[in-house]
Amino acid sequence: MAVHVDTGDAELDCKIQQWLEWDKNMSTRQEVTELVSNHCVKELHDRFDVRVAFGTAGLRAGMEAGPARINDLTIIQTSQGLLRYVESMNPECKSQGIVIGYDARHCSRRFADLTAAIFLNAGVRVFLFSKIVPTPFVAYAIKRYKAATGVMVTPSHNPKGDNGYKVYWANGAQIIPPHDKGIASSIESNLEPWKSSWDTSLVESNPLTTDPLDDIMEAYLADLQNKIYDRDLNTNCPVRITYTAMHGVGTAFVKKSFDAVGLPPLIDVVEQVDPDPDFPTVKYPNPEEGKSALDLAIRTANANNSNVIFANDPDADRFALAEKQPNDNWKIFTGNELGAVLGWWQWVCHMKNNPECTDGKDVYMLASTVSSKILRTISLKEGFQFEETLTGFKWMGNKADELIKQGKTVLFAFEEAIGFMCGTDVLDKDGVSAATMAGQLAAFLISTNTTFTEKLQEIYQTYGFHCSNNSYYLCMNPATMTNIFNRIRAYDDGQYPSSCGSFQITGIRDLTTGFDSNQPDNKAVLPVSSSSQMITFNFANGCVATLRASGTEPKIKYYTEICTEPAGDQEAAKKELQCLVDSIVDLWLQPEINLLVPKE
Numbered sequence: 387m388a389v390h391v392d393t394g395d396a397e398l399d400c401k402i403q404q405w406l407e408w409d410k411n412m413s414t415r416q417e418v419t420e421l422v423s424n425h426c427v428k429e430l431h432d433r434f435d436v437r438v439a440f441g442t443a444g445l446r447a448g449m450e451a452g453p454a455r456i457n458d459l460t461i462i463q464t465s466q467g468l469l470r471y472v473e474s475m476n477p478e479c480k481s482q483g484i485v486i487g488y489d490a491r492h493c494s495r496r497f498a499d500l501t502a503a504i505f506l507n508a509g510v511r512v513f514l515f516s517k518i519v520p521t522p523f524v525a526y527a528i529k530r531y532k533a534a535t536g537v538m539v540t541p542s543h544n545p546k547g548d549n550g551y552k553v554y555w556a557n558g559a560q561i562i563p564p565h566d567k568g569i570a571s572s573i574e575s576n577l578e579p580w581k582s583s584w585d586t587s588l589v590e591s592n593p594l595t596t597d598p599l600d601d602i603m604e605a606y607l608a609d610l611q612n613k614i615y616d617r618d619l620n621t622n623c624p625v626r627i628t629y630t631a632m633h634g635v636g637t638a639f640v641k642k643s644f645d646a647v648g649l650p651p652l653i654d655v656v657e658q659v660d661p662d663p664d665f666p667t668v669k670y671p672n673p674e675e676g677k678s679a680l681d682l683a684i685r686t687a688n689a690n691n692s693n694v695i696f697a698n699d700p701d702a703d704r705f706a707l708a709e710k711q712p713n714d715n716w717k718i719f720t721g722n723e724l725g726a727v728l729g730w731w732q733w734v735c736h737m738k739n740n741p742e743c744t745d746g747k748d749v750y751m752l753a754s755t756v757s758s759k760i761l762r763t764i765s766l767k768e769g770f771q772f773e774e775t776l777t778g779f780k781w782m783g784n785k786a787d788e789l790i791k792q793g794k795t796v797l798f799a800f801e802e803a804i805g806f807m808c809g810t811d812v813l814d815k816d817g818v819s820a821a822t823m824a825g826q827l828a829a830f831l832i833s834t835n836t837t838f839t840e841k842l843q844e845i846y847q848t849y850g851f852h853c854s855n856n857s858y859y860l861c862m863n864p865a866t867m868t869n870i871f872n873r874i875r876a877y878d879d880g881q882y883p884s885s886c887g888s889f890q891i892t893g894i895r896d897l898t899t900g901f902d903s904n905q906p907d908n909k910a911v912l913p914v915s916s917s918s919q920m921i922t923f924n925f926a927n928g929c930v931a932t933l934r935a936s937g938t939e940p941k942i943k944y945y946t947e948i949c950t951e952p953a954g955d956q957e958a959a960k961k962e963l964q965c966l967v968d969s970i971v972d973l974w975l976q977p978e979i980n981l982l983v984p985k986e
Contacts, residue, residue, distance in 0.1 A: 467573030483511030490661030520702035559783030634700030673706035746770030887969035893924035
């Protein structure tokens with residue numbers, strides 16, 4: 387039924403009319419017609435002026451009508467573009483197939499079915515999970531089946547109204563250039579829905595559809611059992627661990643993984659144990675948000691004489707840990723602190739399980755450039771190799787794949803945003819295996835009468851104290867964000883700053899422009915992206931600070947770190963780093979002038 391559209395803007399009217407011709411979902415059609423009828427022109431511009439960007443993690447946006455949001459039509463358009471791109475790049479893609487998984491969010495199964503239908507209609511084999519799964523299961527299944535590509539329908543830890551479409555390539559890692567731009571271009575060339583694209587009735591009955599759930603679960607658990615440090619320690623572990631899936635998919639998978647390696651049962655946070663797309667007990671379903679996200683877990687742990695809390699985010703690719711202190715307060719470990727502890731543990735496990743390994747010249751650990759360099763410090767003493775990558779596991783996953791092809795062993799990778807990759811069965815962050823490895827570490831530590839907090843201090847006292855001070859500001863205006871970074875680049879009479887307050891700068895790397903004063907030719911070694919704002923500063927006192935714009939959220943993030951010798955004054959280092967952070971915020975970010983909102 388034709389709808390008369392007259393917003394007073396001919397270009398906008400044309401876009402809306404085109405949308406209504408293509409959209410067969412009555413709910414989202416009604417959204418648009420009501421916005422038109424109520425003359426909500428500003429909202430219509432917001433939804434129709436630009437398309438939802440296919441970028442850092444595929445798609446991620448609110449579930450509403452319009453091309454700037456995620457809905458049936460934008461999922462169809464994206465899947466059509468992905469199909470055509472994969473076909474153009476891989477002539478064997480029909481037989482190799484696509485792996486498709488989905489989380490417990492509203493519409494996730496619907497979006498997975500739409501994606502599957504498009505590939506099935508093109509004669510492509512589809513491995514479609516029959517139930518909700520953790521995001522790392524898609525990455526794992528791609529490697530196991532040697533599939534051509536994979537899609538996980540999830541917005542990870544975003545608010546309840548969002549959803550996402552995460553794309554993996556044939557190596558099991560997230561897509562990186564040139565595939566991301568190639569897929570984005572292919573989407574633009576395939577916007578009109580094909581006649582068959584709306585029909586999901588063939589998904590379950592098509593002989594090309596396979597449910598990989600049982601096979602992947604069995605194989606994944608078998609691989610975890612190959613990483614057991616000491617089954618007797620696990621079986622006799624007296625540590626009572628409280629676990630929350632944050633209303634997400636993790637509970638069943640983490641419990642099975644614990645059982646597979648012989649660890650005792652977990653204590654459930656009852657209110658959060660089952661998947662619930664409305665996340666009724668948390669404002670933000672992200673354990674990285676700290677105590678506000680873990681309130682119920684802390685209450686449960688206190689009531690059950692439990693001193694350790696494990697948490698996953700809703701799609702179970704991130705992992706968080708908290709530990710009760712002697713004063714009854716709870717320490718929530720940062721991603722950098724967990725990276726130090728888990729990295730150390732991976733090295734210990736590797737040396738025990740590979741007694742023939744006399745050095746680490748072919749053994750690697752990775753971290754993103756905004757994460758702590760604690761692994762580099764450990765590597766210098768222990769003899770393994772360390773490399774840093776750009777921010778995000780798409781870079782670490784692909785770097786790990788590159789190293790594996792060179793015959794190297796990659797033990798561990800992490801990013802400060804509580805993402806951990808223990809081994810290379812999954813070339814992405816994996817909160818299930820991270821929880822299982824941390825559970826085994828808990829069993830080991832209790833056998834030596836040591837806590838996680840004490841082990842972290844032992845690591846600092848052995849290798850050197852690494853102190854981080856990371857946070858973010860919300861910036862709702864993209865132009866403001868760009869202006870902040872451009873102002874920094876021209877801070878000293880059109881040049882990069884030579885200092886930040888009393889802190890002298892010794893080196894600058896700008897991965898937006900490609901400038902790096904630390905290199906002889908002033909050219910950055912890491913990949914450069916003009917569409918991503920990111921500048922790193924080295925200071926004379928040894929501090930490192932990075933400012934970047936988030937690729938998935940309206941945030942300006944800062945990451946700072948200072949290191950000391952093993953016997954260094956930790957409190958003095960913390961104070962010095964805080965002074966630097968205060969200078970960066972006051973002089974460069976200028977929250978009041980730029981209307982930035984601090985992290986709650």
